[in-house]
């Protein structure tokens with residue numbers, strides 16, 4: 001008898017349905033030579049620092065025992081806290097343990113989700129449950145339909161085939177623990193504020209911080225452009241000159257416009273061609289999230305949860321994929337699915353080609369597609385309908401039997417000998433696949449002009465402003481995180497060569513992975529570091545404080561370090577380095593942070609810890625203490641609002657400086673402030689009328 005351990009109850013149910021005629025006994029399914037039971041996702045987590053150092057878990061953090069580098073990482077059951085013990089987890093593990101050790105069970109099957117996280121979730125269950133050696137196999141499911149389950153069960157590979165995937169999974173878990181635990185405690189103790197530091201969350205918050213600071217400090221440049229909007233044959237032809245003039249040269253701009261208007265503008269060339277427009281690629285998870293974010297303002301945690309639900313119900317393939325391609329081995333399966341989709345009335349036919357099937361662009365999962373199982377759309381929730389229909393319609397667009405035919409036109413209008421304007425327009429003649437996917441719309445319709453026509457012109461100087469960079473959206477942030485070393489312009493383009501993008505993913509240059517990114521961004525939102533409104537991210541005061549404090553504490557957790565470790569993890573996956581090697585790299589980085597000067601309240605460079613007294617309140621005479629965002633009067637509850645920031649104009653006000661300010665009413669001249677416009681300046685801080693002010697005199 002084989003025991004199958006599924007990652008989640010829903011997967012166990014689908015596996016049982018694939019085997020057929022199984023009996024459920026409350027804790028597991030039995031029948032047909034199989035037992036099927038389940039975990040609740042992670043039943044185990046890594047031990048806390050105190051469990052390695054002999055301290056008491058939950059006590060106030062200290063620097064004792066930090067940085068903590070366990071000689072051997074230990075896991076423990078997630079049994080909750082003493083206050084809230086999780087009896088369900090314990091019962092679940094006992095059930096798995098009893099079934100593993102049943103004498104009639106001669107083999108175990110790891111049925112974690114088909115990714116590195118799923119691989120180690122079930123491996124850990126087996127590691128701690130099985131008390132005698134038994135062979136372990138792997139059930140790897142690209143989707144959860146009964147057909148796929150039955151086919152995979154007929155040909156189970158040994159679980160050792162996935163050892164390197166597990167190695168990468170464990171290495172990732174250890175490294176993220178080392179960073180999260182050590183740097184969170186270090187930064188929290190040294191700043192006196194709870195700061196959640198992690199390998200991936202910090203560069204994500206930093207990207208949003210940097211962009212928002214660029215926008216905040218942006219000074220627009222005003223200039224004159226020469227624009228002509230004149231009618232020819234009843235149609236307005238808009239031409240914008242390449243000549244531009246600075247704000248001070250208004251007269252020069254007017255003279256230039258007059259000169260150009262004296263010339264004759266004619267159409268000197270017209271090119272027209274019909275073209276079949278290619279459909280976009282299938283969806284990877286983030287491309288689907290981009291689409292849903294842009295079109296429906298659906299946040300990433302929601303689009304992932306809905307996609308996951310559709311996968312668990314068997315309607316979509318495995319969602320956490322980073323590929324927009326299908327495997328060549330899947331052609332027969334796709335033909336069958338196309339048959340089911342055609343039966344719904346969609347015009348589809350099988351198409352082959354490198355833009356759809358490309359094994360070199362698949363790491364472990366193919367693009368997201370519908371499965372054989374077509375849902376009864378009336379029974380889906382509104383969000384499920386939105387997501388399913390986006391995936392289905394993209395699939396139909398890619399395999400559409402009708403071509404999209406467009407007419408592309410290029411007109412050249414020459415303004416005397418001054419300059420040529422090339423106008424481009426696209427008119428869609430036959431909609432084809434664009435009926436199902438509106439990623440590409442018909443472009444501009446050009447005025448009906450022919451070669452030799454004279455075009456009326458009326459150039460005038462128009463005042464314009466350079467525009468600031470744009471806030472990150474779900475789409476642009478995702479594109480940045482997938483390849484943080486590429487210029488955004490290229491990343492935004494759907495078209496063109498995507499080899500570089502896939503190289504970045506396969507080498508581990510990306511920040512986070514398709515499977516983890518949604519959760520980490522969700523954490524940053526819940527920690528109030530960033531916020532998401534519609535599909536636009538912006539930094540919150542807590543996020544500014546995080547980034548500025550880390551920089552003051554010289555904790556550098558930028559994209560270079562994060563992706564350096566990401567590449568090390570990929571090398572573990574490719575068997576080029578060991579788990580221990582990658583952990584040693586992380587330890588070295590963390591040691592550097594800890595080797596920065598120590599935390600000593602008598603050190604003038606010490607920023608102040610939570611609760612440190614700084615002096616007497618100038619308004620009410622009570623004690624001023626270092627608090628979360630700065631120095632604050634302890635008479636706050638009695639209505640005294642005296643406070644000032646621990647970071648003013650980009651400069652940390654140390655505890656010693658705050659003490660001097662409160663004791664004498666002013667500080668020495670302090671250097672290193674930075675104005676909103678990015679200029680650095682020196683100033684004295686003084687207390688005037690119960691407020692802290694800059695004194696420039």
Ligand SMILES: [Zn+2]
Nearest residue numbers: 617620633640
């Ligand atoms: Zn006060």
